[in-house]
Amino acid sequence: MKIFADSACDLPLDFFEENEVELFPLSVLLDGKEYEDIVEINSKEVFDAIRQGQQPKTSQASPDQMMTTWKDLAASGEDGIYIAFSSQLSGTYQTAVMTSDQVKEDNPSMNLAVIDTHCASLGYGLLVKEAVRLRNEGIGMREIEQEIRTMATHMEHLFTVEDLDYLAKGGRVSKASAFFGGLLNIKPLLHVEDGKLVPIEKHRGRKKVLRRMIEMMEERGSNLQEQTIAISHGDDLTTAKEFQEMIQEVIQPKAIEIHQIGSVIGSHAGPGTIALFFLNNTKSE
Numbered sequence: 001m002k003i004f005a006d007s008a009c010d011l012p013l014d015f016f017e018e019n020e021v022e023l024f025p026l027s028v029l030l031d032g033k034e035y036e037d038i039v040e041i042n043s044k045e046v047f048d049a050i051r052q053g054q055q056p057k058t059s060q061a062s063p064d065q066m067m068t069t070w071k072d073l074a075a076s077g078e079d080g081i082y083i084a085f086s087s088q089l090s091g092t093y094q095t096a097v098m099t100s101d102q103v104k105e106d107n108p109s110m111n112l113a114v115i116d117t118h119c120a121s122l123g124y125g126l127l128v129k130e131a132v133r134l135r136n137e138g139i140g141m142r143e144i145e146q147e148i149r150t151m152a153t154h155m156e157h158l159f160t161v162e163d164l165d166y167l168a169k170g171g172r173v174s175k176a177s178a179f180f181g182g183l184l185n186i187k188p189l190l191h192v193e194d195g196k197l198v199p200i201e202k203h204r205g206r207k208k209v210l211r212r213m214i215e216m217m218e219e220r221g222s223n224l225q226e227q228t229i230a231i232s233h234g235d236d237l238t239t240a241k242e243f244q245e246m247i248q249e250v251i252q253p254k255a256i257e258i259h260q261i262g263s264v265i266g267s268h269a270g271p272g273t274i275a276l277f278f279l280n281n282t283k284s285e
Helices: 013-018 043-051 063-076 092-106 121-136 141-153 164-169 175-181 206-220 237-250 263-269
Strands: 002-006 021-024 027-030 033-036 057-059 080-084 112-116 155-160 186-193 196-204 228-233 255-260 274-279
Touching: 002 063, 002 121, 013 021, 021 063, 027 043, 027 263, 043 263, 057 263, 063 092, 080 092, 080 121, 080 141, 092 112, 112 141, 121 141, 121 155, 121 228, 121 255, 121 274, 141 155, 155 206, 186 206, 196 206, 206 237, 206 274, 228 237, 237 255, 237 274
Parallel strands: 002 021, 002 080, 080 112, 228 255
Antiparallel strands: 027 033, 027 057, 155 186, 155 274, 186 196, 228 274
């Protein structure tokens, strides 16, 4: 069975290579040139450019690459699962559905599941890693699809940014929210709701907002000691490691993974972003 994912899962390139996951890179437009995320540009370059006053733009994964990939999948006769970036934040999922439907017209037996995770960054990345784990255990495609869809509905994203202007410029939050966030060292706390970024609270100072994120994880989380929790950061490994220690003191989860935010999400969130991902205790309907 083949697993496909795009670069907005913020897993490193070697993960895709070592675990036989096919990558659909989204694109970053910087200084007049277009780059494939992860493959041709790394997020450190993007964050440095933002610090110098540039505003990168991003675009969805290549429809041509998807079309070719689905044709190859159909010809191989293998099953496939594409775990996709939130449809509320990118057109990549819709493109995958459109191109796969076109290929299925000529190849009706093609067995491909396209999953809108409504997730981003390592919240999405944890789903991809779980799909790999299940595949390696010999679990069948439909069972994996069901498990990933269920897990996606329980994935919590909590994050804070250094400057809401980055999100406002990309249309991810309102300009009013960005304006008030910049006053008096106010640090916003946001989450993902139905696949969209939503500001929920404001706190003065970085330490206070990080502590509040841990409180909210305790409030929302389920069996946290048994979970792998993930932290992603916008070129701020020092704060990410401090946050890891804060979580370890309070929660003591099974594991805590840290990765740098990728170029696409980093283009909108900006340097200094800290994000936290875990599974909540909301029950499925």
